[in-house]
Amino acid sequence: MTIDGKYALVASPTDEAQAADAQLRELHEFVDLKDAECVIALGGDGFMLQTLHQMLADNQIKPIFGMNLGTVGFLMNEWRPHGLEERLSKAKTFSVTPLRMDAVTVDGDTVTSPAINEVSLLRETRQTAKLEVTAGENVVIEELVCDGVIVATPAGSTAYNLSARGPILPMGSNLLALTPISPFRPRRWRGAILPDKTRIAFRVLEPLKRPVSAVADQREVRDVATVEVRLDTSLTLSLMFDPEHALDERIAREQFIA
Known part of the structure; x- marks a missing residue:
């Protein structure tokens, strides 16, 4: 699987996220959101929510794979520039109804x-x-x-x-x-x-x-x-996670954190 020509890339305006954006663009080609099958988002949880809301506003709802370049990153995966194709092919998808x-x-x-x-x-x-x-x-x-x-x-x-x-x-x-x-x-x-x-x-x-x-x-x-x-059962969002970093397991583990 190759991500070239299939994925859009968006990034938070922070220096760290912008540097990661430039690094990924050297490794892969990306398309506009309207032409993409999936979106890769670089930033923190706030930027993930901002991106999801923008997709809802534009009626351009696509599965989204976030990589954390913010603070907590609960809705994000670990930032790694390499091996992205394999991660996307193995990602676990969760449906979220707003x-x-x-x-x-x-x-x-x-x-x-x-x-x-x-x-x-x-x-x-x-x-x-x-x-x-x-x-x-x-x-x-x-x-x-x-x-x-x-x-x-x-x-x-x-x-x-x-x-x-x-x-x-x-x-x-x-x-x-x-x-x-x-x-x-x-x-x-x-x-x-x-x-x-x-x-x-x-x-x-x-x-x-x-x-x-x-x-x-x-x-x-x-x-x-x-x-x-x-x-709002008329809307469904899809968030993608590494299998070892899946959203359901992260939420479950939070119950045991002192």
């Missing part, structure tokens, strides 16, 4: 955005947020007083969700994590694990006094009044 966030601002504007890792609601000021929480057709919490709340996919459960002490969700579990950030009332509520078909909705109480922003991965919408989150 969330869809529909946010309505206090001014009545509606913003829709996909989220691969999570949708977060966050207080904008020193005052806590007050949120009504609906799961399915039922109001499950009439008033959640907190710094914020997260809806995370399995792929995103080891990111912000884990930092907020949310549960790690195995790939293929068909579950979502609903995790509060610094909950004040109900004080003992630590979140919920829900079937991924569940519609999760939030209504901001006192939105002018206690403004809240909604963030879908990296896209922020400020001063929201209501936010609805659900799995």
